[in-house]
Amino acid sequence: MKTNPLLKFASPSLMPLVAALVLAGCAAPELRAPELDVPSGYKEAAVTESARWKPAQPAEAQPRGEWWKAFNDSTLDKLIEDATTANANLATAAARVKQARALAGVAEADRIPTVGVEFSGQRGRGSPVSLGLSQDTAVVPVTAWQGRLTASYEVDLFGRVANNISAAQADAQASEATYRSVLLALQADVAQTYFRLRAADGELAVLNETVRLREENVRINQRRYDLGDLGELDLARSKTELSTTRSDAIAMERQRALLEHALAVLLGKPAAAFSAQNNPLPESAVLPGIPAGLPSALLERRPDIAAAQRAMIAANARIGVARSAMFPALRLTGAGGYQSEDIADLFMWSSRTWVVGALLSLPIIDGGRNKANIARSEAALEESVADYRQSVLAAFAEVEDNLVGLRTLAGQAQSIDDAVASARRSAELANKLYLAGRSGYLDVLDAQRNLATVERSAVQLRGARATTTVALIRSLGGGW
Template sequence: MNKIMTMKPFLPKLMTPLLAALILAGCAAPELRAPEIDIPQNFKQADAARASNEAELARWKPAQPAEAQPRGEWWKAFNDTTLNQLIEEATTANANLAVAAARVRQARAIAGIAEADRIPSVGAGFGGQRGRTSAVSRGLPAGTAVSPGNLWQGRLTASYEVDLFGRVGNNITAAQADAAASEASYRSVLLALQADVAQTYFLMRSADAELAFLNETVRLREENQRIVQRRYDLGDVGELDLSLAKTELSTTRSEAIAVERQRAQLEHALAVLLGKPAARFAAGNNPLLASFAPPGIPAGLPSALLERRPDIAAAQRAMMAANARIGVARSAMFPSLFITGAGGGESADLSDLFQWSSRTWVIGALLNLPIIDGGRNRANIARSEAALEESVASYRQSVLAAFAEVEDNLVGLRTLSGQAQSLDDAVASARRSAELAGKLYSAGRSSYLEVLDAQRNLAAVERSAVQLRGARAATTVALIRSLGGGW
């Protein structure tokens, strides 16, 4: 009997920490678990590239010049000083990048505001007032004359919220995660800017090469027309051959004008990326030569992609922020404790305000507990949980899209490499066909239509080869971008 009675006083002491733990667990943010995503061990298209042949296998090794460069300066792997300068200019002057940088500063400032809640707020106040109260409020008979008086006040005030249930801590965690997400978004914008500059630059160089090819074709067509015109004047050929020669010349000139328009548009787009007016920017002619070979880019492992891609990092930080805001919403269901204090002086005369006899102070605590809120707090919790589900789904989508982008660019490079080999063979065959057709026509053993067909085929194949060089360069940049730019 005595043992039972001696145990009873200890029951409240045992229940108090247990109850507190349950309350704290109820208002804390849930444990954030990474979404389950089926991550392959290797990229499928990288395996296909390795299986194609030994030359293709060697192409996927890291290029030696790139390995010597600081991490992140991927564009230096192309060994192009003009490209290096353009990316440097864009990094310092691009408007979209400036917007992203400003958002980072805003997010950091908001995180600083949240962190300020951990520190008591202290303020100072000074003022005076003059007024008259009623006689009744002073305990005097009604109608007693009361003179107006002055009241001077000077005091320090302090207030502090005790973080009983994690509202402040979770709010800081959410703000810090938002700031980290903003920084990752900035890096994503920076990577996109660098890639856009590189792709536009290489496409413009490809247009220069294509335009140089078409101008040379126009020169050959003009020479061909003069030869046909002379043979027509001598009566060796009919008017049909002359008309066909003129048609081919005009058609080639038209194609050259179209490429000039395309090249101008690329130059204007590059000017915008560099933060310059299009009217004040001019890029020099720099054709992409046949000897150009893009650097080999190692695809790496899919699991490492999650660490390199800044957009995935931003989605992950957004998920963390949404998870912390669930804790903020849950803490609103529990009491909040505020401690306040003030001290200073009050006096009717300003000269006596800071006298010891005029001192005044007050200290207090306020425990605020919601009782009836119409379901507002529970609805806010539901909204926060739905926001977390949204961020988790966005994260999964970002990861899946990243994997698809890498696979797309890998297959793009692999197939473009195969196309280049086939086009090299086609160019050699087309040149031989055009040469034979010209000899047969000169010997009078074939018509001029056969010569034109052979020349058209040669021009089409050679132009495709020029365009393919630009496509390979742009796809290489796209692969680097899809890999996060940090290989």
């Protein structure tokens, strides 16, 4: 008798090889980290001799520390504490973490058998034909009571369960990283809004002082006009400047109120129930110096990059889940219990019943559904890789933006300090010359207008340096 070549091929010595090839065909592909052009240092940062590139290590779960305390502001400390406790967006992110962890638990439940209890009762009458009897045979109704224990278990032959668990766990980790990203964004938003509010207080203080000077000028000019020592033109000019400055002050009050309302929302409070104390940024305010560190460290600390990385891992695992659908699925089932016509006899030993079974299913014709699912999963992985690359590029750009922002703002601050000193001296001299009758009132107006403009610019610059410092901390992942 001739030996079947298929049976010869499937000899016991070759079965391990066949099984390995089949398992390799349905397993998730090996995930390789995308090629990234990580610079050795930031272009806008001063690179020291000790700064060297180093391979990134996962560290997104490292504690960032209370970075906002570097500003030495107890009010800011309390605001961030309140926001962390009551912010609605943060609560939403925390709820999503719980959902993702629960879904991971659902996936992990497939590792163990499903066991349940069934109890049923029914009464019915079958037709004689269905029972193999003649059509005119009388069939009596039958009552059946049943109580049994059932069990079911899927044998993970081709990694569907394992890959599904890996994907769910990666999703949970991505959700946790997203939560940390939302937390960092909340803390930074509170700090930036707080400093913008203090800058608005500073501008309002400048405007209120300017209004006071304008009112004094109007009183002096009105007295001189009444004495015939001054023409009506200078009096009209002083009144115009007073009204214009008052209008600017009212506009600044509106801007401050909007910032206060925005801060209330971040704190999880109604806008009507929150009021921030007037607290202008002083000229002597000292901001912490933030070392940028190495670009490779950014990949370790940014929670949004960690979330994108975990999304890649989940997408890769789902390719394995899609591939496993092309191969047989084996499910073991069993049930044991009692069945009786009379409920009183249900749990008698003679009423016992049991059944054990195995179901092996393999798709043959599915219209290309499984192949399409594999293609979709592979495309989803490509999308997640592109998102990861974009997240890294955007992170590097944010750090560079904030570094150049701090560098240029520091240069502006030096120039604006000189300008403030010159403008104050110019206003002082112009006022003395005017009171001595050696210059016109227009010179006084120009000098005072320039002083107010420069002082407002100085306050705005102090606020911009504070908010940019916070932005740099945020772009570095919330710590250094």
